[in-house]
Amino acid sequence: MLRRMLAATLCAALAVTTLPSAAFAQAQAQAPAPNAAQPGAGTTLNVYNWSDYIDPYAVSRFQQETGIRIRYDVYDSLETLEGKLSAGRSGYDIIVPTSEPTFARLVRAGALLPLDRARIPNWTNQDPALLQRVASSDPGNRFGAIYLYGTVGLGIRVDRVRAALPDVPLDSLDVLMQPENARRLARCGIAVMDSAIDVLPSVLRWRGRDPNSTDAADLRAAEEALLAIRPHVRAIIASGNIMDALATGEYCVALTYSGDVIQAQARAREAARGVEIGYIQPKEGAQLWFDMLAIPADAPNPEAAQAFINFVLRPDVMAGITNHVRYPNAIPTATPLVNEAVRNDPNVYPTPEMLGRTFVATQLSAQAERARSRSWNRFRAGR
Numbered sequence: 001m002l003r004r005m006l007a008a009t010l011c012a013a014l015a016v017t018t019l020p021s022a023a024f025a026q027a028q029a030q031a032p033a034p035n036a037a038q039p040g041a042g043t044t045l046n047v048y049n050w051s052d053y054i055d056p057y058a059v060s061r062f063q064q065e066t067g068i069r070i071r072y073d074v075y076d077s078l079e080t081l082e083g084k085l086s087a088g089r090s091g092y093d094i095i096v097p098t099s100e101p102t103f104a105r106l107v108r109a110g111a112l113l114p115l116d117r118a119r120i121p122n123w124t125n126q127d128p129a130l131l132q133r134v135a136s137s138d139p140g141n142r143f144g145a146i147y148l149y150g151t152v153g154l155g156i157r158v159d160r161v162r163a164a165l166p167d168v169p170l171d172s173l174d175v176l177m178q179p180e181n182a183r184r185l186a187r188c189g190i191a192v193m194d195s196a197i198d199v200l201p202s203v204l205r206w207r208g209r210d211p212n213s214t215d216a217a218d219l220r221a222a223e224e225a226l227l228a229i230r231p232h233v234r235a236i237i238a239s240g241n242i243m244d245a246l247a248t249g250e251y252c253v254a255l256t257y258s259g260d261v262i263q264a265q266a267r268a269r270e271a272a273r274g275v276e277i278g279y280i281q282p283k284e285g286a287q288l289w290f291d292m293l294a295i296p297a298d299a300p301n302p303e304a305a306q307a308f309i310n311f312v313l314r315p316d317v318m319a320g321i322t323n324h325v326r327y328p329n330a331i332p333t334a335t336p337l338v339n340e341a342v343r344n345d346p347n348v349y350p351t352p353e354m355l356g357r358t359f360v361a362t363q364l365s366a367q368a369e370r371a372r373s374r375s376w377n378r379f380r381a382g383r
Helices: 022-030 056-066 078-086 099-108 121-125 128-134 158-164 179-188 196-206 216-232 239-248 258-271 302-312 315-325 332-337 352-356 366-381
Strands: 044-050 069-075 145-157 190-193 235-237 253-257 277-280 287-293
Touching (some): 044 302, 056 069, 069 078, 121 302, 128 145, 128 287, 145 158, 145 196, 145 239, 158 179, 179 190, 179 216, 190 196, 196 216, 196 253, 196 287, 235 239, 239 253, 253 258, 258 277, 287 302, 302 315
Parallel strands (some): 044 069, 190 235, 190 253
16 A cells, blocks of 8 residues: 655664654754653654655654654655565564555564554544455454555646547546557656556456456456556656656656645645646546554564554544645544645545445465566566
């Protein structure tokens, strides 16, 4: 799922909190020194999250309210996260894996600590319907709380796409996946995020197949559809890189995460260069993904991690995060606190009808995952 961020990874230096933007540096500077009278004072909480994916003010508030300092590292892909955890003794207390496949794999491997809901009273703030959809990755919702969620679709430079495809409805993956459309869009730039786990299910759904199919014929159908547009694809890159390139107009179409497109939209408006970015949630049905707050089994400070999760699940805190990163959250009571322009944007908060057409990726066998990876590698190579 993710799922969805700037590619540059920022590292901690000299045991001082490192945060994924200049605003985070300011938040760190504002944080008070630990106060021994506060619960958890003097503790350092080690967070590993997607880059550009939290409200800096939330970090500052947590430190001020608890006396717990935050050391904040970021990653740009699930592969990076999994590699760090598979080596063991990662040193992290909070991670934010996407529900499929990473979070589900970590649950199955016993790599996560079960959440103690007695320490997380704000757990009950979450939408039960969304928790139920996550349960396919985490039966009983024992190991994770929903951080943010979104869909997979198309980010478009509206004027250029309309000029290239004047008669094509902008409501379907047809915009990209029909080879003739891709050929006409190639000049203004096509990008596809480098994520087999998100792209292949979306293409399967577009082809009218089960997005979670492990059937070899279905996988071939998706692979053939991707290979048909491959000559026209300029880049297959991390989603975070797509975000800025969309905002500047480098690409006119990108298959990526909804939140990346919405952030690109905001950046384009701020730049005031006449770049209008739109988002297409495919009418065929979009993949719905969840990023989860989870605690590694060997976390050095699990109690501080539980306190952080409880803090983030507060409606006011979660509303601030959504306002900042423009991804929806799973706290219904936070919605009235979200900026009106954000909460009323169906590309951020899908309507019930749009949610009804979404699908959630399910766990695959190791054999099916290997087959999917082979198909993806052939797409990347163009053969």
